[in-house]
Amino acid sequence: MRRLLILVLTGTLLLVSNLTAFAAKEAPQPIVQPEWTVERLAQENNLDAAALIKQLGIADTSAAHTATLQSLNISNEQAHEAIRKLLVLSTEEKSKNWKLILLKFALWWTVAIAAIMLLKREWVTQRRRTWMLAGAFIVFGILLGSDPSPMGTVKDAIALYGAERIIFPPRLVAFAIFTLLVIVGNKLICGWGCQLGTLQEWLHNVSPVREKVRLPFAVTNGIRITLFVAFTIVAFAIPLDLIGLFDPFKVFQPSHLTTVSVAFIAVLLVISLFFYRPWCTLACPFGLTGWLAEHVSWFRVRWNQANCINCGACRHVCPTGHTKHLLDGDKIKADCYSCAACLSVCPTKALHYGRRPS
Numbered sequence: 001m002r003r004l005l006i007l008v009l010t011g012t013l014l015l016v017s018n019l020t021a022f023a024a025k026e027a028p029q030p031i032v033q034p035e036w037t038v039e040r041l042a043q044e045n046n047l048d049a050a051a052l053i054k055q056l057g058i059a060d061t062s063a064a065h066t067a068t069l070q071s072l073n074i075s076n077e078q079a080h081e082a083i084r085k086l087l088v089l090s091t092e093e094k095s096k097n098w099k100l101i102l103l104k105f106a107l108w109w110t111v112a113i114a115a116i117m118l119l120k121r122e123w124v125t126q127r128r129r130t131w132m133l134a135g136a137f138i139v140f141g142i143l144l145g146s147d148p149s150p151m152g153t154v155k156d157a158i159a160l161y162g163a164e165r166i167i168f169p170p171r172l173v174a175f176a177i178f179t180l181l182v183i184v185g186n187k188l189i190c191g192w193g194c195q196l197g198t199l200q201e202w203l204h205n206v207s208p209v210r211e212k213v214r215l216p217f218a219v220t221n222g223i224r225i226t227l228f229v230a231f232t233i234v235a236f237a238i239p240l241d242l243i244g245l246f247d248p249f250k251v252f253q254p255s256h257l258t259t260v261s262v263a264f265i266a267v268l269l270v271i272s273l274f275f276y277r278p279w280c281t282l283a284c285p286f287g288l289t290g291w292l293a294e295h296v297s298w299f300r301v302r303w304n305q306a307n308c309i310n311c312g313a314c315r316h317v318c319p320t321g322h323t324k325h326l327l328d329g330d331k332i333k334a335d336c337y338s339c340a341a342c343l344s345v346c347p348t349k350a351l352h353y354g355r356r357p358s
């Protein structure tokens with residue numbers, strides 16, 4: 001009964017969570033007249049003249065500001081394309097709440113550093129972790145919203161480049177920061193900070209379903225790679241942001257939900273009750289790129305074979321199969337979300353979280 005109440009409360013919180021919804025608007029259409037000067041062209045399109053000159057590929061002299069497109073031998077099409085790119089970038093920039101984004105990144109780093117310390121000291125029991133997961137999705141998702149997210153940095157970058165051949169530099173910076181977090185301490189960002197990841201794992205932990213479903217890593221990763229390739233091809237070929245149609249992160253931005261996304265999210269959250277992090281392990285683009293980066297992580301779960309009595313406890317509790325791969329010495333290992341389940345069950349302390357094998 002208590003678990004049911006918790007689930008109902010979570011659903012209600014998600015529905016009312018719209019505090020930080022920032023609407024992404026469509027970029028306006030460029031306005032171009034061949035007899036306009038570059039200065040006027042920039043003014044009419046609400047752009048910075050210097051940025052437009054740079055985009056047009058001409059030298060930034062005072063004469064260039066007052067020259068017309070005709071006198072510069074720039075065709076309407078060239079000017080249209082340059083202005084369109086700048087308008088898309090400026091619309092992206094205006095759709096972001098930069099103060100909130102900075103706050104979110106500062107909090108993510110704080111949580112990651114705290115998580116490393118707690119994992120190193122083996123303070124994380126499964127009960128405590130469930131509370132921390134709840135705190136993470138409430139703060140990073142319900143209070144601070146769906147954007148930015150680790151998944152969004154990969155998905156939106158591919159979708160924007162596929163459709164417009166435009167790179168939005170702040171997104172690359174965000175992706176680099178998320179990847180750095182993975183390199184520092186395994187998938188700390190996914191395991192402890194991602195709004196959707198923590199929600200899925202929290203549901204998994206409080207689920208009344210006792211018999212959980214597990215699939216071999218080769219299968220889940222195969223599905224994840226196939227979906228990533230399909231998403232990228234569609235983003236370039238059609239172009240269409242396939243994930244955008246049912247983006248589950250929109251659960252934290254209800255004003256952007258559609259019937260399709262509501263249905264998809266409902267199914268995803270129900271699956272989370274008996275399958276560990278379905279979105280992360282089967283579909284998330286950052287789940288895939290982060291998994292690659294995990295192979296060079298500094299802090300991670302380490303195994304001391306000399307202390308191991310081969311009881312199988314860690315293999316049994318690990319939700320991803322990472323400990324099985326670790327103990328079997330496999331080169332390719334499943335994702336590790338630094339959940340600490342294996343650390344807390346090992347009776348001989350053969351597993352620890354750290355930089356070096358003990």
Ligand code: SF4
Pocket residue numbers: 149150151189190191194195196197198277279280281284285286287288290
């Ligand atoms: S893998 Fe999961 S936790 Fe990581 S970014 Fe994707 S949804 Fe979030």
Ligand code: SF4
Pocket residue numbers: 301317318319320321322323335336337338339340341342343
């Ligand atoms: S149980 Fe698995 S996923 Fe969790 S910390 Fe251990 S190895 Fe990583």
